[in-house]
Amino acid sequence: MTKRGEEIQRQVLAVLRQSSTPLSAYDLLDHLWDSHPKIAAPTVYRALAALTGRGSIHRLESLNAYMACQCGSHPHDSILSICGDCGSVGEQVSPDVLEILSGLAQASGFTPDRHVIEVHGVCGICTGGAGAA
Numbered sequence: 075m076t077k078r079g080e081e082i083q084r085q086v087l088a089v090l091r092q093s094s095t096p097l098s099a100y101d102l103l104d105h106l107w108d109s110h111p112k113i114a115a116p117t118v119y120r121a122l123a124a125l126t127g128r129g130s131i132h133r134l135e136s137l138n139a140y141m142a143c144q145c146g147s148h149p150h151d152s153i154l155s156i157c158g159d160c161g162s163v164g165e166q167v168s169p170d171v172l173e174i175l176s177g178l179a180q181a182s183g184f185t186p187d188r189h190v191i192e193v194h195g196v197c198g199i200c201t202g203g204a205g206a207a
């Protein structure tokens with residue numbers, strides 16, 4: 075990997091960590107233009123692919139956006155809960171749930187490779203359950 079590639083990855087990760095909501099590749103491109111005026115979309119996509127592969131960030135398939143991993147490294151795919159009100163995303167790891175899903179798929183001869191589980195709803199802060207007056 076090139077030095078510049080590493081630098082872009084670091085910045086993409088930093089921007090995603092600072093953001094309270096997932097960002098699309100073009101949102102990220104917008105952020106990076108400040109420090110890299112000549113950066114092009116393929117460079118950002120390469121950085122996103124590398125970071126996703128390492129588990130530093132997760133791709134939200136239903137939103138076509140990316141978020142920084144909230145729980146550090148984990149051997150299993152995580153379950154992402156997406157708030158429709160504020161756009162925040164929570165991350166939970168539950169190997170049991172993944173095992174059940176894999177079992178269901180395997181029962182019909184399917185070989186699971188990875189899981190994408192996204193739950194849409196309203197977060198605790200938006201429902202007034204936490205932090206609301």
Ligand SMILES: [Zn+2]
Nearest residue numbers: 143144145152
């Ligand atoms: Zn994670």
Ligand SMILES: [Zn+2]
Nearest residue numbers: 157160197200
């Ligand atoms: Zn919310």
